[in-house]
Amino acid sequence: MVRIFWAGEDSLxxxxxxxxxxxxxxxxxxxxGQQGALAARHLERMVRDAARLGIPITRRQLxxxxxxxxxxxxxxxxxxxxxxxxxLTRGAGGRGYRPQPGMEPHLxxxxxxxxxxxxxxxVEADFSRVPLTVNPLLAGIKSLNRLEQVMAAREIQGELFEVIQSNARGELVEGSRTNLLLASDDGWFTPPLADLAVAGVMRQxxxxxxxxxxxxxxxSPILPEHVLGNGCRGFYLLNSVLGVVPVRRLAEQDLPVDGGLATICDPLQTLE
Incomplete structure (x- = not known):
């Protein structure tokens, strides 16, 4: 069973x-209204990633x-x-980090x-000073462990819309709340799934x-010079709520903008 808590009425x-x-x-x-953008994919991801964490919930329950x-x-x-x-949480109980067996999940x-x-x-973006470290065991999971993104988001000030985080190799991995997509002379590029903290449903x-x-x-890995170089034809931020967001200025450098992708990939076209 899964215990449901309604915000504003129930306290965890x-x-x-x-x-x-x-x-x-x-x-x-x-x-x-009563339709959700890519709703089935969101629910399927939650069930799949809950299984990776060992939190019992079925697709029917969700x-x-x-x-x-x-x-x-x-x-x-x-x-x-x-x-x-x-x-979705594992529930309440357990001594320290070790959970008790048979716990009732909370939703x-x-x-x-x-x-x-x-x-x-x-929009305007900049490079974050906060590196993003991805544990291979947790890669892609939209877990509640988001402190690196919280610290990065604190850098968003003034006209900035987003900050872009890099991994230890200096490769651009994600925005604090977005996945990345680069249009170049050689096609479209996005960081590999294994490098992502969150594998977004909008990205897929x-x-x-x-x-x-x-x-x-x-x-394939994306480096800063790939985005800021002459071969860049557009740099996009992907988010299931915001949709496809073109970046017009990154680290005080103007980028080419083509709004066509945002028109093609409107999240409200995916209501179900």
């Missing part, structure tokens, strides 16, 4: 392992909770988008207004759309 127990140790994961789904949330928060006649957040559900859509003309969907159009897409 003080011993919840998500709050104590980051022992859990989360999904944020862009909604319009679907039932999602349906309750949609009926509770979603107004079928409303046009304004909103965001559904699902936070915390909340709704909030969607953020304003970024300008199609592009965009790559599928490009490949379906016959575009060459390569998962």
């Amino acid at each position: 127990p003080a011993g919840d392992r998500g709050a104590a140790y980051g022992d859990g994961l989360f999904e944020t789904i862009l909604m319009r 679907q039932e909770a999602y349906s309750q949330a949609v009926n509770r928060f979603g107004d079928a006649s409303a046009a304004a988008p909103w965001v559904l957040k699902l936070v 915390h559900i909340q709704a909030s207004p969607a953020p304003s859509a970024p300008e199609l003309s592009g 969907w965009v790559l599928e759309q490009l490949r379906a159009r016959g575009e060459q897409v390569t998962e």
